[in-house]
Structure formats: C-alpha cells, structure tokens
Amino acid sequence: MQVKSMHFKATSSAKLNDAVLQTALKRAKGKFVDGRAAAVAEIDAWEDIRTHAAALRDRVIANLDAYLIEFEQNAVARGAVVHWAETAEQANAIIVKIAQDNAVKIATKSKSMVSEEIALNDAMEAVGIEVVETDLGEYILQLAHEPPSHIVAPAVHKSKEEVADLFVAAHGRPRLTDIPAMTREAREVLRSKFLGADMGISGANFVIAETGTTLTVTNEGNADLVTTVPRIHCVVTGIEKVIPTLEDFATLIRLLPRSATGQSAANYLTLTTGVKAPDELDGPEQMHVVLIDAGRTKLVGSDMKEMLRCIRCGACMNHCPVYQNVGGHAYGWVYPGPMGSVLTPTYVGIENAGDLPNAATFCGECEVVCPVKIPLPDLMRKWRERQFDQALRPFGERFSISVWNAFATRPALYAASTRIAARVASWWGGKERRITWLPGLDGWTDGRDMPAPAGKTFRELYSARQKLAARHKP
Amino acid sequence: MKVGLFVTCLVDLVRPNIGFAALKLLEDAGCTVVVPDSQTCCGQPGYNSGARDIAKVLARKVLAEFRDCDYVVAPSGSCSGQMKVHAVEDLFKGEPEEAEFRSLAAKWFELSDFLVNVLKISAVPNAPAAIGALTYHDSCSGLRELGIKSQPRMLLSAAGATIHEMTDCEKCCGFGGTFSIKLGDISTRMAENKCVNIAASGARVLVGGDLGCLLNIEGRLRRNGDMQTKVYHFAEVMAGMTEA
Numbered sequence: 001m002q003v004k005s006m007h008f009k010a011t012s013s014a015k016l017n018d019a020v021l022q023t024a025l026k027r028a029k030g031k032f033v034d035g036r037a038a039a040v041a042e043i044d045a046w047e048d049i050r051t052h053a054a055a056l057r058d059r060v061i062a063n064l065d066a067y068l069i070e071f072e073q074n075a076v077a078r079g080a081v082v083h084w085a086e087t088a089e090q091a092n093a094i095i096v097k098i099a100q101d102n103a104v105k106i107a108t109k110s111k112s113m114v115s116e117e118i119a120l121n122d123a124m125e126a127v128g129i130e131v132v133e134t135d136l137g138e139y140i141l142q143l144a145h146e147p148p149s150h151i152v153a154p155a156v157h158k159s160k161e162e163v164a165d166l167f168v169a170a171h172g173r174p175r176l177t178d179i180p181a182m183t184r185e186a187r188e189v190l191r192s193k194f195l196g197a198d199m200g201i202s203g204a205n206f207v208i209a210e211t212g213t214t215l216t217v218t219n220e221g222n223a224d225l226v227t228t229v230p231r232i233h234c235v236v237t238g239i240e241k242v243i244p245t246l247e248d249f250a251t252l253i254r255l256l257p258r259s260a261t262g263q264s265a266a267n268y269l270t271l272t273t274g275v276k277a278p279d280e281l282d283g284p285e286q287m288h289v290v291l292i293d294a295g296r297t298k299l300v301g302s303d304m305k306e307m308l309r310c311i312r313c314g315a316c317m318n319h320c321p322v323y324q325n326v327g328g329h330a331y332g333w334v335y336p337g338p339m340g341s342v343l344t345p346t347y348v349g350i351e352n353a354g355d356l357p358n359a360a361t362f363c364g365e366c367e368v369v370c371p372v373k374i375p376l377p378d379l380m381r382k383w384r385e386r387q388f389d390q391a392l393r394p395f396g397e398r399f400s401i402s403v404w405n406a407f408a409t410r411p412a413l414y415a416a417s418t419r420i421a422a423r424v425a426s427w428w429g430g431k432e433r434r435i436t437w438l439p440g441l442d443g444w445t446d447g448r449d450m451p452a453p454a455g456k457t458f459r460e461l462y463s464a465r466q467k468l469a470a471r472h473k474p
Numbered sequence: 475m476k477v478g479l480f481v482t483c484l485v486d487l488v489r490p491n492i493g494f495a496a497l498k499l500l501e502d503a504g505c506t507v508v509v510p511d512s513q514t515c516c517g518q519p520g521y522n523s524g525a526r527d528i529a530k531v532l533a534r535k536v537l538a539e540f541r542d543c544d545y546v547v548a549p550s551g552s553c554s555g556q557m558k559v560h561a562v563e564d565l566f567k568g569e570p571e572e573a574e575f576r577s578l579a580a581k582w583f584e585l586s587d588f589l590v591n592v593l594k595i596s597a598v599p600n601a602p603a604a605i606g607a608l609t610y611h612d613s614c615s616g617l618r619e620l621g622i623k624s625q626p627r628m629l630l631s632a633a634g635a636t637i638h639e640m641t642d643c644e645k646c647c648g649f650g651g652t653f654s655i656k657l658g659d660i661s662t663r664m665a666e667n668k669c670v671n672i673a674a675s676g677a678r679v680l681v682g683g684d685l686g687c688l689l690n691i692e693g694r695l696r697r698n699g700d701m702q703t704k705v706y707h708f709a710e711v712m713a714g715m716t717e718a
Contacts, residue, residue, distance in 0.1 A: 387524050
C-alpha cells in the first residue's frame with residue numbers, strides 16, 4: 001500500500017471537515033466503544049486474562065524462532081508448504097509464482113491486513129490474475145479503489161448511499177439502499193467467484209505451532225469458502241502471529257472479538273490444517289503458508305518489542321480521540337490509530353511517518369483497552385525520543401524545547417522571564433481577558449482563545465505574602 | 475506534617491489563584507506547607523517531546539527541592555503522573571537513582587487524592603456554603619495514571635455541589651501539552667466536542683483538576699462566544715476562591 005503518512009497533518013485537517021466521514025465515525029464510535037464495554041463486562045476475570053495474554057504473547061516473541069519452526073514442522077507434516085519471506089517483494093514473488101505455476105486465473109481472498117502491507121493485489125493483478133476480495137467491507141473498497149480505513153471494519157468510513165452507487169456501477173442492477181438487500185446482492189455476485197476460484201488467499205489471526213494450523217476469525221464465513229473451495233489455499237501472515245497451542249487460542253479468543261467488535265464470540269472461527277486427506281471430501285490440494293517478516297524482526301528484542309503482542313483487534317483506534325475525529329485514512333498507511341503510530345514508522349521509516357507518533361495526546365485510553373496491554377503511549381514516546389535525538393522534528397519544535405529547558409533549569413532566569421511573560425501576556429489579553437492571537441502559537445489560537453494570565457506569577461505573589469507575614473510576626 | 479506544594483508551571487504563570495487555593499486547602503487541613511522557591515517545571519513537556527535527558531535533569535531538580543518534605547502535593551494530575559509514574563516506571567527505572575525517585579513518588583499526591591486518601595478528609599473545612607450545579611471533566615493523566623475519579627466528586631458533593639455528569643466526561647479534551655499547538659486543528663475539534671457535552675449537561679460551571687485542560691476548554695468556549703460558562707479548578711471551588 002502506498003505510504004501517505006507524511007501528509008498526516010494536512011489530511012487530518014481535511015478529514016475534520018468531511019461530513020460523510022464525520023457521520024460515519026460517530027456511528028462507529030457508539031457501536032465499538034459501547035459494544036466493547038458491554039462485552040468486557042461479561043467476564044469477571046478480564047484483567048487476569050489480559051495479564052495472562054500479554055505474558056503469553058511476550059513468551060512467544062521471546063522464542064519466536066522456536067515456535068515458528070515448530071509450526072513449520074507440524075504444517076509440513078500435514079502436507080502444507082511453508083515459505084519464508086523477509087520482505088514484501090519476496091512475499092509477493094512467492095505468491096505470484098505459486099499462482100502462475102498452477103495456472104491460476106481467479107483468486108478469492110478473505111481479509112488480510114498483511115496483504116495490504118505488501119500490496120499483494122497489485123502484484124497479482126500485474127500478472128493478469130483476478131483477485132476478488134470477499135469480506136464485504138473489503139469488497140466495497142475494491143470496487144471503490146480505496147484502501148481500508150480500519151483494520152476490522154475496513155469500509156467504516158463509507159455511507160450506505162456511497163455503497164449503493166458502487167454496487168450499481170459494478171453489478172448493473174437496480175439501486176438498493178436496504179442493507180440486508182444490498183448484502184444479499186453482494187452474496188449473489190460473490191458466490192460465482194467463490195465457486196470459480198482456483199486459489200484462495202487468507203490471512204491468519206493466529207497460527208498454532210503445536211498443530212500447524214492457521215486460524216481466521218470472521219463474521220461473514222467468507223474465509224470458510226476461501227480456504228476450502230479452491231484447489232490451492234495460500235495463507236499470508238506476519239511471523240508474530242504464531243502462538244504455541246490451541247489452548248492458548250482459547251485464551252486469546254476470549255479477548256479478540258470482545259475487544260474488536262463487542263461480540264462475545266465471532267460468528268466463524270476457520271481453522272485450516274494441511275491439505276485435503278485422501279478420504280476427505282473438501283479442502284485444498286495444496287496449502288501454502290507464507291510467513292512474512294517485512295520489518296517485524298526489527299522489533300524483536302528492541303525497546304518496542306511489546307508492539308509484537310498485537311492481536312489486531314482495533315480497540316486502540318476505536319477508543320482513540322484522534323482517530324475518532326479524523327478516521328483511518330488520515331494515517332496514510334495500513335494501520336491507523338495508536339497501533340499504526342507505532343507500526344508505520346517501524347515498517348515504512350520514521351522519515352515517512354513523522355507526525356504519527358505525535359498524533360496523540362497521551363490520554364492513555366488505548367493502553368487501558370488493549371487486550372494484550374501494549375503500552376502504546378510509551379512506544380509512541382520512544383519514537384518521539386528518536387525523532388528528537390536524530391533532529392527529525394521541525395527546528396522550531398526542538399528549539400522551543402531546548403529554550404524551555406534552559407530556562408526551567410535556571411530558577412532565577414526562569415523567575416525573571418516568567419515575571420515579564422505574565423505581564424506581557426496579561427496586557428495582551430486586554431479588557432476581555434483573552435488572547436485571540438499569539439505569534440508562534442497559532443496552532444492554538446486558530447481555533448481557541450488563550451485565557452489571559454493574571455499578570456503576576458504565583459512565585460511573586462507568594463514571596464510578597466511571606467514577607468508580609470514575616471513583618472507581622474511578633 | 476510538612477507538605478511541599480508543587481505549584482506547576484502553568485499555575486505559576488497563568489492562574490496563581492489556583493496555587494493559593496491549594497495552599498489554603500492544605501493549611502486549613504492543618505498541614506505546614508512549604509513552597510520551594512526554585513521550583514519550575516516537572517519536565518513533562520520535554521519528556522513528551524522526546525527530550526528524555528532534559529526530562530531527567532528537571533526530575534532531579536524536583537527531587538532535590540522536595541526531598542525533605544513528608545509529602546508533596548500538586549494541583550495537577552498531569553505533573554503528578556510525571557513524578558509518580560513516569561519518573562519511576564520509565565526515566566529512572568533500573569538506574570541507581572530509582573530508589574530515591576520511588577520514595578518521592580510514594581509521598582507525592584495530586585491535591586484531591588491527598589485530601590481524601592492521605593488526610594482522610596470527607597468534607598473540606600471552611601468549604602463555601604453553596605457551590606451549586608457543576609459538571610466535572612476528568613483529566614486523562616489523573617484519571618488513568620493515578621485513579622483520580624471519585625475524590626474530587628466526593629469533596630464537591632460533600633460541600634453541596636450538584637454534579638451534572640456530561641457525556642464522555644472521561645474523554646480527552648484535546649490539550650495534550652504540545653499536541654494542542656502541533657496538531658491544533660484536531661486539538662480544537664476535541665475541545666469543541668467537550669464544549670458540546672458541557673452545554674448538554676445543563677451545568678454552567680465546569681470544574682477540573684488540571685489547568686492545561688481548563689485553559690484549552692475555556693479557550694474554545696470563549697472563541698465560540700460563550701462568555702457565561704464558568705471554568706474553575708477544583709481547588710478554587712473548594713477553597714471558595716472562585717472570584718479572584
């Protein structure tokens with residue numbers, strides 16, 4: 001996916017004035033935030049499960065190589081082929097080759113954010129293979145030629161009317177605006193694709209080391225058809241998705257749908273293990289698992305390793321006040337919200353995503369709701385530290401901080417300068433006691449007044465009070 | 475009991491009345507309050523801008539200034555979070571100074587938390603007679619880092635306040651320190667959302683525990699032409715010092 005994160009500031013400002021988006025975001029906030037709260041309240045031991053899950057994910061990341069090799073051995077034993085891709089290009093080349101070797105013409109796909117990372121659809125289409133997204137949201141976006149704006153609800157930014165127009169253009173049928181009827185229409189159109197596909201491409205929410213299983217959580221059941229109907233099943237997933245056992249999955253699945261969509265359970269859990277056995281009726285003849293690094297190993301053992309715990313629920317963005325106001329596209333790459341503000345600089349370079357770690361008030365909601373307790377504000381702050389150390393933020397910003405420090409560490413200088421500043425700013429505030437414009441602080445004063453300071457600092461007033469008290473002492 | 479008052483840089487510069495209100499509340503409760511004259515800033519602006527070393531220098535300065543106090547109290551959840559949480563869990567974690575910062579953190583309290591949980595006050599002495607209807611904004615650091623939620627409400631209610639809870643009272647107001655300047659448009663929208671919720675609460679008085687948030691929200695109210703809604707710090711209301 002093309003990186004546009006460097007335009008965050010300008011794009012986010014425009015998104016604030018996009019009426020369709022703002023309506024969609026308000027609707028989504030109600031659904032995701034309230035839904036999660038209700039679903040979490042069902043479980044007394046929620047905090048214990050979070051703690052356990054975080055430790056589980058940490059153990060996996062610390063032993064990633066061992067669990068991945070265990071997975072490979074067990075997957076191979078069941079007839080799968082495991083491929084290792086260090087980069088997006090390698091991953092695409094592997095998948096395209098599998099398709100070409102097998103004369104694949106149509107590939108159906110269930111939702112995969114990793115495939116967005118590596119821009120798999122573009123690579124497949126470049127060699128003439130038709131790729132059909134079968135998750136309803138992803139299908140809508142494929143028709144609209146847009147990237148997803150949310151990792152769980154990719155088309156959350158679209159209105160029903162926009163979707164109706166897309167369907168008319170693509171399907172050539174009468175315009176429907178009743179959602180169940182529109183969904184039925186999409187099902188009818190997709191059915192022939194499901195049945196005619198030579199290859200099914202799925203992501204994986206988890207891959208299970210002890211059984212060699214890959215696992216997909218959906219609400220539409222499309223992953224069932226993608227993984228079992230075509231003669232070739234290809235899984236694309238990040239290397240960090242591995243977990244040791246099915247038992248561990250039982251833990252994580254208590255957290256994932258509740259955190260993601262406020263559901264106690266997702267509608268479909270699709271577990272795929274190996275190829276069709278001789279006595280089985282359904283299943284692929286070939287199963288390929290492409291394990292993708294694409295920057296992940298840079299995090300292993302680093303001071304941001306906690307990010308690899310992520311199970312891609314989207315709760316951090318759903319609760320983020322910045323995301324709630326600007327939506328996912330403003331973030332300019334695959335992963336929006338706080339998780340994206342940590343991952344995007346890692347995967348595409350901080351020089352391309354400099355505003356993202358700064359696009360947070362550090363309100364802490366993301367960390368509170370994260371099912372695997374990723375300290376997202378701390379990780380964003382680590383990016384800010386690197387930016388400061390490497391002089392990657394604008395000069396004015398770094399200069400201000402250095403000046404602030406120079407004054408704050410010299411109490412006499414600080415006292416004298418705040419004494420002047422308080423007076424000047426108080427005068428500047430005029431009769432109405434509000435400052436409507438401040439040079440250099442127009443980021444504030446463009447949309448807000450600054451209540452005028454009282455005129456004298458606490459330090460001055462307190463010192464006067466102490467002197468007065470001393471004089472009156474007997 | 476010797477209590478050090480950490481005034482905070484914003485209160486010192488913009489609204490000293492909050493510092494004096496905090497001082498009055500502590501003195502009325504029987505504390506001997508000291509206010510080290512050399513204090514400036516807790517270091518959070520640098521810390522959250524990535525200037526870790528600067529934050530450490532300022533944290534050491536704070537430690538030196540308040541080392542001799544039995545307790546340290548600040549009329550801010552944000553600065554308190556910096557010293558109680560970030561200094562020990564991050565800045566000095568695993569370093570020789572960690573123990574000293576841990577002992578500072580253990581005796582450092584946000585004002586309402588100190589009154590309720592250290593002094594065990596259930597009603598503030600000399601509280602004003604009738605506070606009336608208000609709505610309370612929970613500032614993020616105080617709420618999520620320190621668990622400040624019931625403390626101010628309890629004391630306000632005990633003094634006769636009627637709290638009209640607004641929708642999303644725990645939602646960030648958009649201040650976020652330098653965020654409010656770096657990404658002013660988003661920050662302003664978040665402040666606007668807060669203003670809408672305040673208006674819908676029916677209360678015409680907003681109370682909070684962090685001056686940064688209050689300046690942000692008040693700034694948006696005034697820009698919108700709302701000159702009526704009063705904006706006060708918790709300390710000002712409890713000390714009966716809203717008319718300064």
